[in-house]
Amino acid sequence: LWVAAEGLIYDMFRPEVHLLRERPDCAGDWYVSVDYGTRNPTVFLLWQRERNQERWICRREYYWDGRQRMRQKTDGEYADDLEGLLAGVVPRAVVVDPSAASFITELRQRGWPVLPGDNRVADGIRAVGQLLREGKLAFHAQCVHTAEEFRSYVWDETAAAQGVDKPVKEHDHCMDAVRYFVTTVVMRGSARARKRSRGL
DSSP states (O other): OHHHHHTBTTTTOOHHHHEESSOOOEEEEEEEEEEOOSSSOEEEEEEEEETTSSOEEEEEEEEEOHHHHTOOOOHHHHHHHHHHHHTTOOOSEEEEOTTOHHHHHHHHHTTOOEEEOOOOHHHHHHHHHHHHHTTOEEEETTOHHHHHHHTTOBBOHHHHHTTOOOBOSSSOHHHHHHHHHIIIIIHHHHHHHHHHHTTO
8 A cells, every 4th residue: 555655646545535425415417437448447537516516526436357356247227227326316318438339329229318438648647637636527326436545546657757647557447437428528527617717
């Protein structure tokens, strides 16, 4: 843990601040963000904005590691699991890893409104870090895999020695799902709000 802390990407993440024990008071549209894996884990995160606040809350988490569980699910099975996670909620959009073409097709065939996630890594990491610092992003404590990844997602020191900032491709599946949501929904929504305030 000490070694990981030296290169943590989200060193501003504080469990006492960003993990919620009580049920948050949320309202408005629901969103889902998805990091899709074949052999790697597949993650769904369910989001909603806190009532009368600018803070976005990750309400629920789905995590399936096919390698660890010795069984990879089909696109149809993952879509069924997504319906189970939603439990009757109709999302405004499902933001999906843009490389997951077959899963995007499966969701669209079922009538889900799908947005390919904005996959700019460096910009996304900066945006997530900014929201964490400003207290505009939080997670229910039951999102255990997401919390674990926040404490183990680190910079690639070999790349850094060459002047390149990029994360190690480990413990990053929930982190990618968080990033897709922030860059595709939160930041674009903020940009539209700024344009409206300027009369553009």
